[in-house]
C-alpha cells in the first residue's frame with residue numbers, strides 16, 4: 505500500500521489565536537483611546553483652548569492618565585504584534601485593492617504607534633535624542649496613529665465580534681488564557697512600577713518611576729536657564745513696581761496646589777505669596793520671567809485664572825523662601841495649569 509498522505513499536525517502557538525489578538529486588541533484600543541484624548545487635551549491646554557480653573561487637579565489627572573495609558577500600551581502593543589506576527593509575513597503581500605489598503609493602514613498604525621510610544625517614553629525620561637520639536641511631532645503623528653487605528657477597527661469589527669465569543673477546545677483555551685493573563689500581568693507591573701511619578705500612594709513601589717519621591721522635582725534649574733537676579737530687582741505689575749520686601753509686606757495667601765508637568769510627573773506643594781488679582785487689574789495677564797530665551801520663559805494667564813483667588817505670585821514653597829531652582833524671587837502658581845505654564849523667576853505682570 506502506498507503510504508497514506510498523512511498531514512503533519514499543524515502546530516499553532518496559542519498566542520497566535522485570533523481570539524487572543526481580538527482581546528489584546530480591545531485592551532490596546534482602550535489604552536490608545538485614553539492616551540489620544542488626554543493627549544489632545546494636554547496639547548489644547550498648552551495652546552489656549554478654553555480650560556476651566558476647577559477642579560484644581562484636573563490637568564494633573566488627565567496628564568496622569570495620558571502617561572499611564574501610554575506606559576500600559578507598550579506591553580499591550582508588543583503582545584498584540586506577537587499574536588499576529590505570522591500574519592504580517594503572509595503571502596501574497598497584497599491580494600487586491602481593499603487588502604492593500606488594509607495592509608497599508610496596518611503599516612502606518614504600527615509605525616506611528618511605535619513612534620508615539622518611544623518618543624513619549626523618552627520625553628517622560630526628559631531625554632531628547634532627536635532634532636525635531638517633540639510636541640509638534642508627537643501631536644501630528646498621534647492623528648496618523650488614531651486615523652489608521654479607526655480604519656483598522658472598522659475593518660476588523662466583524663472578526664472581533666465573532667472571535668470574542670467563548671471558544672470550545674479546553675486545552676488551547678487554557679494556554680490562550682495563560683497568554684492573556686501574562687499580558688495583563690505585565691501591563692499591570694508596567695503601570696505600578698511607573699505610575700508613582702504622578703500617583704502619590706504608588707510612590708514607594710514605583711521602582712522604575714523616572715522621578716524620585718519626596719521633594720518637589722525641579723524641571724529646569726536656575727543655572728540651566730542662566731538666571732541672574734539683579735540686586736535692584738523689582739516686580740513690574742502694570743504701572744506699579746514692587747521690591748521683594750514690599751511683596752512680602754502685602755497680604756499673604758497660602759494654597760495647596762500641584763505642579764503637573766507635561767513630561768508626566770506631578771506633585772502637590774504648599775505655596776505662599778501674593779494673589780495675582782491683588783497686583784493687576786482685570787484682563788488676561790502676560791507673565792514674563794528673567795529668563796532671556798527658552799520656550800517657557802513667558803506665558804499668558806487668561807483672565808479667569810488671573811482673577812482666581814488661588815492664583816499666586818508665590819514667594820514661599822512649603823513654608824520656606826523659594827530656592828533659585830524653584831523660581832526665586834517669585835513664581836507663578838495657578839490651579840489646574842500644566843507645569844510648563846507655571847512660570848518661574850517672574851519679573852513682570854502686564855494686563856493685555
Ligand SMILES: Nc1nc2c(c(=O)[nH]1)N[C@H]1C(S)=C(S)[C@@H](COP(=O)(O)O)O[C@H]1N2
Nearest residue numbers: 721722723724765793830843844846847848
Ligand atoms: N521661566 C521658566 N519657568 C518655568 C520653566 C522654564 O523652563 N522657565 N519650566 C516649567 C516647567 S516645564 C515645570 S514642570 C515647572 C516645574 O517647577 P519646579 O521646577 O519648581 O518644580 O516650572 C515651569 N516654569
Ligand SMILES: [Mo]
Nearest residue numbers: 765766843844
Ligand atoms: Mo514641565
